[in-house]
Amino acid sequence: DAKTTQPPSMDCAEGRAANLPCNHSTISGNEYVYWYRQIHSQGPQYIIHGLKNNETNEMASLIITEDRKSSTLILPHATLRDTAVYYCIVRGTQGGSEKLVFGKGTKLTVNP
Amino acid sequence: DGGITQSPKYLFRKEGQNVTLSCEQNLNHDAMYWYRQDPGQGLRLIYYSQIVNDFQKGDIAEGYSVSREKKESFPLTVTSAQKNPTAFYLCASSRRVDYGYTFGSGTRLTVV
Numbered sequence: 001d002a003k004t005t006q007p008p009s010m011d012c013a014e015g016r017a018a019n020l021p022c023n024h025s026t027i028s029g030n031e032y033v034y035w036y037r038q039i040h041s042q043g044p045q046y047i048i049h050g051l052k053n054n055e056t057n058e059m060a061s062l063i064i065t066e067d068r069k070s071s072t073l074i075l076p077h078a079t080l081r082d083t084a085v086y087y088c089i090v091r092g093t094q095g096g097s098e099k100l101v102f103g104k105g106t107k108l109t110v111n112p
Numbered sequence: 113d114g115g116i117t118q119s120p121k122y123l124f125r126k127e128g129q130n131v132t133l134s135c136e137q138n139l140n141h142d143a144m145y146w147y148r149q150d151p152g153q154g155l156r157l158i159y160y161s162q163i164v165n166d167f168q169k170g171d172i173a174e175g176y177s178v179s180r181e182k183k184e185s186f187p188l189t190v191t192s193a194q195k196n197p198t199a200f201y202l203c204a205s206s207r208r209v210d211y212g213y214t215f216g217s218g219t220r221l222t223v224v
Binding site for chain 1: 145147152153154155156157200202204212213214215216217218220
């Protein structure tokens with residue numbers, strides 16, 4: 001089972017910031033938070049990941065709460081092409097059989 | 113450019129026939145994965161392989177088989193034992209110490 005909980009859908013106006021929440025209350029100390037997105041009928045695309053500190057790259061920012069039980073993915077200026085399903089996933093740093101477990105994600109619709 | 117290639121993009125199969133989906137990567141990644149996605153659903157893990165000549169069952173392995181004879185290749189066979197094979201199939205790879213996944217563009221299998 002997925003270790004994360006996300007709202008099933010969200011809407012955002014084009015040009016505004018999109019803030020996508022994720023709850024991962026059972027996350028353990030060595031587990032990273034990963035975000036992927038999937039545009040219809042394509043393979044998921046990596047966005048960003050983090051452990052404790054907030055992270056930023058050219059696509060998005062990731063804000064992780066101090067207790068690490070939740071996080072928020074921020075798309076600072078959403079465009080129509082950001083319409084996709086966004087998956088929040090936790091994964092450990094140990095090797096071996098660690099694998100990504102996907103939930104149903106959040107369907108983000110960016111409106112003109 | 114490095115990447116992961118799935119072929120074919122669309123595949124049609126008659127009931128009772130086995131079919132093999134191809135997945136090739138030139139990223140020098142150790143681990144490879146097969147996921148299945150049904151409409152409106154998240155991804156479910158079929159099989160994964162952490163190293164050549166070794167693989168493990170995922171959550172929905174029944175009716176599927178894989179091989180990992182080369183690091184670059186991880187083909188998936190959908191056998192006639194799979195009762196509902198029509199789905200979108202995604203292959204992914206990752207390095208063992210870098211836990212981001214790279215996904216292929218997927219194969220859409222339809223049983224006719």
